[in-house]
Amino acid sequence: MDDKVWTPTRQSNATRAFMSVLRLRSLAWGWVDAPALARWWVIDSTCDIDVQMLALHYDQMLNKPEVAFLVAQPGLLPRPAWTLFKIPVKSSLIFDWIGRRQFDKRSSPDYPAASVTSGTPWRQGLLRLKRWPNPARYGNTLDLIVACSRLLGAPATYAQVLTWGVAAPLLDRMLQDAFREGLLDISNLSRMPFSRNQSGASAPVTTWPGFNPAQTPADTSRWNLIKQLLGKFSFK
Amino acid sequence: MNIVLGHRATQQVAFAGPFGVGKTTALRAVSDIPVSNTEELSSELFKLKNNVDKTTTTVGFDYGEWSFPDGMRVGLIGLPSQERFSAMWDVLLPQSAAVVLWLYGNTADALTDCRFWLDVLIRRGAVARLAVALTRLPFDASEQELAPFRHLTSRYHPLAPVLTADPREPASVMQAVMMALSTPSAASQV
Numbered sequence: 551m552d553d554k555v556w557t558p559t560r561q562s563n564a565t566r567a568f569m570s571v572l573r574l575r576s577l578a579w580g581w582v583d584a585p586a587l588a589r590w591w592v593i594d595s596t597c598d599i600d601v602q603m604l605a606l607h608y609d610q611m612l613n614k615p616e617v618a619f620l621v622a623q624p625g626l627l628p629r630p631a632w633t634l635f636k637i638p639v640k641s642s643l644i645f646d647w648i649g650r651r652q653f654d655k656r657s658s659p660d661y662p663a664a665s666v667t668s669g670t671p672w673r674q675g676l677l678r679l680k681r682w683p684n685p686a687r688y689g690n691t692l693d694l695i696v697a698c699s700r701l702l703g704a705p706a707t708y709a710q711v712l713t714w715g716v717a718a719p720l721l722d723r724m725l726q727d728a729f730r731e732g733l734l735d736i737s738n739l740s741r742m743p744f745s746r747n748q749s750g751a752s753a754p755v756t757t758w759p760g761f762n763p764a765q766t767p768a769d770t771s772r773w774n775l776i777k778q779l780l781g782k783f784s785f786k
Numbered sequence: 787m788n789i790v791l792g793h794r795a796t797q798q799v800a801f802a803g804p805f806g807v808g809k810t811t812a813l814r815a816v817s818d819i820p821v822s823n824t825e826e827l828s829s830e831l832f833k834l835k836n837n838v839d840k841t842t843t844t845v846g847f848d849y850g851e852w853s854f855p856d857g858m859r860v861g862l863i864g865l866p867s868q869e870r871f872s873a874m875w876d877v878l879l880p881q882s883a884a885v886v887l888w889l890y891g892n893t894a895d896a897l898t899d900c901r902f903w904l905d906v907l908i909r910r911g912a913v914a915r916l917a918v919a920l921t922r923l924p925f926d927a928s929e930q931e932l933a934p935f936r937h938l939t940s941r942y943h944p945l946a947p948v949l950t951a952d953p954r955e956p957a958s959v960m961q962a963v964m965m966a967l968s969t970p971s972a973a974s975q976v
């Protein structure tokens with residue numbers, strides 16, 4: 551629902567321009583037909599619409615959307631919580647607006663997770679998992695299990711994890727949930743003694759086949775088994 | 787104390803948990819060979835060395851197997867659920883490379899079950915490579931649903947995974963096994 555937008559003025563040029571700006575940021579933005587399903591409303595006041603009716607409808611909503619009210623001339627807003635945009639709307643103002651509103655919502659405690667595009671703190675710094683997430687949520691992929699196991703054992707950067715063969719959208723979903731649920735530690739790269747070698751995307755990393763944290767013979771045979779199982783059960 | 791599972795398997799993975807939870811089902815889902823019960827296995831293939839009480843040697847546990855291109859074989863063991871067969875647990879658990887504890891995720895006494903089995907496992911040194919798999923829950927069960935299990939499990943092993951899993955789904959069973967095998971030892975966490 552985070553990127554769902556409703557409008558009573560879908561045919562207006564200003565409204566369509568507004569949406570195309572949103573979609574510059576992420577293709578996930580899209581129209582919905584029911585106002586109650588939308589987190590965002592876009593209203594072009596220059597169209598022939600009943601603004602008072604819309605405002606009353608807005609008043610009755612329990613979960614109020616963020617409203618962009620597009621005008622030709624600056625004037626009074628039907629509701630103070632709405633945001634005024636003068637046509638033609640500058641894209642930087644739209645980005646400011648959604649960025650700020652998403653941030654406000656995220657800092658209020660009972661709002662669900664922000665969308666992946668709206669904040670990805672795990673892309674900076676060193677990541678370490680404190681506990682296993684529940685991988686069943688992300689489909690039955692063994693690559694993700696391997697990545698989680700490594701992040702439980704030792705910290706790594708987001709760029710490094712990507713080189714382990716986990717698809718970025720999947721990784722983002724997992725990290726976002728882990729972050730929200732307090733299972734993920736993110737520490738400052740500069741505080742780590744080895745940050746110079748490990749910080750960048752191009753830093754040398756040990757990929758899975760060579761990765762072997764085994765210290766005892768029992769560990770060695772266990773890691774050998776893991777590798778064999780990956781060969782046997784992970785179909786790409 | 788060693789038990790010979792045929793002469794072929796060099797490692798083994800064990801499935802533990804209450805009666806009817808899905809241990810045999812999980813074994814069947816991933817085993818390369820038809821899962822047999824030790825009662826049905828010929829004594830040629832399966833020999834218990836003399837460390838198990840005679841009365842318990844006739845008690846069946848499930849046996850399946852993985853084989854690999856290099857000839858390696860891994861035994862898959864479904865432990866009997868009933869406490870009166872605890873001699874089997876004594877023998878089979880300490881030598882398992884990984885243990886998946888299967889639990890009903892949807893019953894009122896799930897946590898009591900969980901504690902009972904974690905005690906069974908820790909007394910036999912079998913929590914280091916453990917995954918706790920909750921059945922009969924939606925795959926995307928909320929963190930709040932998993933949290934009590936996580937909390938309890940962490941008292942036995944700080945990193946032991948808790949996941950939702952369906953014993954009928956091979957990929958789901960493999961996830962649980964892989965998590966059990968690949969959990970770092972607690973000592974390596976700072």
Ligand SMILES: Nc1nc2c(ncn2[C@@H]2O[C@H](COP(=O)(O)OP(=O)(O)O)[C@@H](O)[C@H]2O)c(=O)[nH]1
Nearest residue numbers: 804805806807808809810811812921922952953
């Ligand atoms: N609906 C549903 N049935 C399950 C699930 N897990 C196991 N079962 C069923 O529960 C039964 C478990 O039996 P079994 O594997 O013999 O249990 P065991 O005593 O642990 O070996 C089987 O009929 C499974 O199909 C689940 O997650 N959902």
Ligand SMILES: [Mg+2]
Nearest residue numbers: 809810848864
């Ligand atoms: Mg059974």
